[in-house]
Amino acid sequence: MIRLGLVGIGKIARDQHVPALANSGDFDLAATASRHGRVEGVESHSTVAAMLAARPDIRAVSLCTPPAGRFEQALDVIRAGRDLMLEKPPAATVSEVEALAQEARRQGTVLFTTWHSREAAEIDAARDWLAGRRIDAVRIRWMENIRQWHPGQDWILAAGGFGVFDPGINALSIATRILPSPLTVLDAVLEVPSNRASPIAAQIRFRTGDATGDARLDFLQTGQQTWDIEVDTDAGMLRLGMGGSVLELPGEIPISGENQEYPRLYSRFAELVRSRQSDVDLRPLQFVADAFMIADRRIVQPFEF
Known part of the structure; x- marks a missing residue:
C-alpha cells in the first residue's frame, strides 16, 4: 500500500x-x-x-x-x-x-x-469507434446548474476560477481524448456576470481536422442536466450522453456502464508511482486558455447564489 x-x-x-x-x-x-x-x-x-x-x-x-x-x-x-x-x-x-x-x-x-471525465464508462469505446473514420462535425452541449453542483462556491466565478469552464473542461478532456485530430479554437463568446470575473456561459467554435465543432457551455441550466457530445462521421453519428456513461452508435442499441472515474484515476496513479512515469496532458487546459485569449466578452446580468 x-x-x-x-x-x-x-x-x-x-x-x-x-x-x-x-x-x-x-x-x-x-x-x-x-x-x-x-x-x-x-x-x-x-x-x-x-x-x-x-x-x-x-x-x-x-x-x-x-x-x-x-x-x-x-x-x-x-x-x-x-x-x-x-x-x-x-x-x-x-x-x-x-x-x-x-x-x-x-x-x-x-x-x-488528471481528467476524471476521460475515465467515464464508454470513453474508450467511443475513441476506438472514431479511430480511422472521417469526422464531419462535432457538437458539445455541457449545461448544468451551478447552484446544484457548486453551491456557494464563489471562487469558481472569481478570477482564476474558470467559471463555466470548470465543468466545461470535462467535455474538452473527453473531446481531446476521443477525436483523432487536434482541436483548435476559431472564435468564442463568453458571457460574464457584471459582478463576477469568470464566465457563466460560453459558446466556442473550433476545428478538428477538416471538420468544425460547436461547444455550448451553460452554468444556469435548470431541470434536466446536459452533458452530451455528438460526432457526425462518414459512418453516421456517434453520441456520448450523461458525461460519457452512455454511448449511442448508428444502428446499434445504446450501451452504458457504471462510472468508476475516481477509482480508475487512483489505479492509474498507482501504476505511474510504481513505474516512475509522469502523465501530463495540457490539451484541455490549452483549449480553455485559447478561448479566453480570443473571445468576445459580453457582460450579462449579475449572478448571486
Whole structure:
C-alpha cells in the first residue's frame, strides 16, 4: 500500500476522492491537509507543509484545492520528493503546469494531471469507434446548474476560477481524448456576470481536422442536466450522453456502464508511482486558455447564489 496525503477536503474530495481511496487496494489515506475540512479517523493538518514535515512516510499526495493558489502547494509537494496527483483543472495557467512538470523531472518525482471525465464508462469505446473514420462535425452541449453542483462556491466565478469552464473542461478532456485530430479554437463568446470575473456561459467554435465543432457551455441550466457530445462521421453519428456513461452508435442499441472515474484515476496513479512515469496532458487546459485569449466578452446580468 502506498501512503497518501489528501489536500483540500472540500466537496469534490468528500464526494469522490475519499470514497475511492476507502476502496483502493493501492493507497492508504494516511493524512489530510485542509484549512477547515477533516476526514473522520484520519490524521489532519492545517497546511501542506505541516503534513509533509510531520509525515515523511507519505509517498504520494493528491491535491484537490481550487486551481488558483494551488501552484505553491504543488511545488512544496514536488520539492519534498513526493509524487503528486492533481485534480482537474491542474493549475490556474498553462505555464504553471509546465513549470510543475519541469520541477518534477528535476526532482525525479511523478506528476499526474488528471481528467476524471476521460475515465467515464464508454470513453474508450467511443475513441476506438472514431479511430480511422472521417469526422464531419462535432457538437458539445455541457449545461448544468451551478447552484446544484457548486453551491456557494464563489471562487469558481472569481478570477482564476474558470467559471463555466470548470465543468466545461470535462467535455474538452473527453473531446481531446476521443477525436483523432487536434482541436483548435476559431472564435468564442463568453458571457460574464457584471459582478463576477469568470464566465457563466460560453459558446466556442473550433476545428478538428477538416471538420468544425460547436461547444455550448451553460452554468444556469435548470431541470434536466446536459452533458452530451455528438460526432457526425462518414459512418453516421456517434453520441456520448450523461458525461460519457452512455454511448449511442448508428444502428446499434445504446450501451452504458457504471462510472468508476475516481477509482480508475487512483489505479492509474498507482501504476505511474510504481513505474516512475509522469502523465501530463495540457490539451484541455490549452483549449480553455485559447478561448479566453480570443473571445468576445459580453457582460450579462449579475449572478448571486
